[in-house]
Amino acid sequence: MSKLDLIVGTNSTWSIRAWLCLKLANLEFNEIVISLEKENYQRKIEQYSNALLVPVLVDNNIHIHDSLAITEYANDITNIYPESKSHKALCRSLCAELHSGFMNLRANCPFSFEKVKPVVLTKQLNKEIVRLTHIFKNAHGDFMFEKASPVDAFYAVLAFRLSSYGISLEGEAGEYQTKLQQWPLFIQAIEAAKSWNTKG
Numbered sequence: 693m694s695k696l697d698l699i700v701g702t703n704s705t706w707s708i709r710a711w712l713c714l715k716l717a718n719l720e721f722n723e724i725v726i727s728l729e730k731e732n733y734q735r736k737i738e739q740y741s742n743a744l745l746v747p748v749l750v751d752n753n754i755h756i757h758d759s760l761a762i763t764e765y766a767n768d769i770t771n772i773y774p775e776s777k778s779h780k781a782l783c784r785s786l787c788a789e790l791h792s793g794f795m796n797l798r799a800n801c802p803f804s805f806e807k808v809k810p811v812v813l814t815k816q817l818n819k820e821i822v823r824l825t826h827i828f829k830n831a832h833g834d835f836m837f838e839k840a841s842p843v844d845a846f847y848a849v850l851a852f853r854l855s856s857y858g859i860s861l862e863g864e865a866g867e868y869q870t871k872l873q874q875w876p877l878f879i880q881a882i883e884a885a886k887s888w889n890t891k892g
Contacts, residue, residue: 695720695721695722696714696719696720696721696722696749696750696751697721697722697724697740697749697750698710698711698714698721698722698723698724698747698748698749698750698762699724699726699737699740699741699746699747699748699749699750700723700724700725700726700746700747700885700888701725701726701727701728701733701737701746701747701888702725702726702727702728702729702888702889703728703729703803703804703805703885703889704728704746704747704885705803705849705853706746706747706758706759707746707747707759707885707888708849708881708882708884708885709759709763709845709846709849710747710749710759710762710763711723711747711881711884711885712845712848712877712878712881713759713762713763713766713772713842713845714749714762714766715877715880715881716766716772716840716841716842716845716877717766717767717769717770717772718770719766719769719770721749723884723888723891724740725888725891726746727889728746740755740757741755741757743757743758745757745758747759747762749762749765751765759791759846760787760788760791763787763842763845767842772841772842773841773842774837774838774839774841775838779837779838782843783836783837783841783842783843784842786827786836786843786846786847787842787843787846790846790847790850791846793820794820794823794824794850796814796816796817796819796820797817797820797821797824797850797853797854800814800817801853801854801856801857801859803849803853803856804856805885805886805889808856808857809857810857810858810859811857811858811859813859821859821861824850824854824861824865825861825862825865826865827847827865828847828851828861828864828865828866828868828869829863829864829865829868831864831865831867831868831871833871834871834875835871836868840875840877844872844875845878847872848872848873848875848878848881851868851869851870851872851873852872852873852878852882854869855869855873
């Protein structure tokens, strides 16, 4: 297979998730960084995807947009989902839930590498934190399943975001939140994402 190109955006959580999943698949890829803070950023993305969103994965004449689709493409090349049928199904379900949900956390806790003020916990935010706590407390040690998988890649970014806003989950859920942020591959991803801000 030829080397892949991953088009990422500055401060893009979904770009970080795609980056992690490609790394889980041990795939080599070039990073093409687009600054989402510049006025013409959509024109640049349009060279790779008519959806005008990042991330985008380019494999020769194949263009895959959206982090979930990129995750599935990576899995088609090298299996990155859990081996058991039930764990694989749950992994996909949890990734999809994050992809389409937790809107209050997203709206009230924007992703940032800068210092942010602790967030005021509203009823709506608490509801999502309760759900997240339920998900996190079912982790099997350092990862959700027997080894690192897309669900860890997807939720590690959210664990980082929560901590930035002073939100620490309790008990086993809090332990998983901490483990995700200590995951060496995630630390690499955060460093890579910080470097995008100097390249875009």
